[in-house]
Amino acid sequence: MSERNALDTLKHYGIHPSVQRIAIMDYLLKHYTHPTVDEVYVSLCKDIPTLSKTTVYNTLRLFSEHGAAQMLTIDEKKICFDGNVTPHAHFMCRRCGKLLDVDLPEGAVDYLPESKEFRVEETHVYYKGICKSCAEKTDA
Amino acid sequence: MSERNALDTLKHYGIHPSVQRIAIMDYLLKHYTHPTVDEVYVSLCKDIPTLSKTTVYNTLRLFSEHGAAQMLTIDEKKICFDGNVTPHAHFMCRRCGKLLDVDLPEGAVDYLPESKEFRVEETHVYYKGICKSCAEKTDA
């Protein structure tokens, strides 16, 4: 599903389209920057002046419930959203909080725990450490 | 480090001990239940009536900064803490929010991304799905 289109993506995940939902999905698909609710809201306000933050909250939650976007809770200070729902991991800098995508090689995380206690539906992998620019600041 | 003792654990991680810190660490070591700040606070209030929630916040943050406890941000609704800092994963039920420990077999996650952009210090793995009791409720 390269070149994803916002409307088709909504339909694909069984989400009833609206002007707001299309705009928000379009934003996610064009900005793989892990935006927060506020960042999406501020960006789209220019185009949709009546947009409310409540709608952005509702919509992003709806997307993540339908699997149309991923909610990232790696940083305890801010929840981010990712329109890239293909399997990949993330890296967060513990100093500046920057979030980067990490491609996982085939088979890197294909272990799935088996248990009578639960049925796994999603696997999440992330890394924490220091990013290049923070490391350079410290070294200097 | 089986049979971990609260005071020794604090010393081991370079944390200056106090009555409150020992009590909180002791709680974490005896309750691998992924408690929230509030759960720790309420439990310890019985023994230390003057304890303030601010101190629990400060202390758990201190612990996680020193690597003496792990902060779990899997559930966007509540931050939990884990006194078990040995490598293991977690499972969260998307329906009831229950958090379970998952033992990872040797080598399950030993892939470490190499990048010029960052230096990885920690790997985190968690799973989401449906727990047994929620599945049974639905099936019924």
Next chain:
DNA sequence: ATGGGTGCAAAGGATTTGCAACATT
């Protein structure tokens, strides 16, 4: 006496809720 630790009260922020207005079918 000094520095760090604690705890209260208040402030600050993020998210959710209730409800009325609106759009779409």
Next chain:
DNA sequence: AATGTTGCAAATCCTTTGCACCCAT
């Protein structure tokens, strides 16, 4: 008309902050 969506305002909840007090060294 009916259903679902939106957006405002208010409420709520979680977490942090500022500051004074206290304890241990």
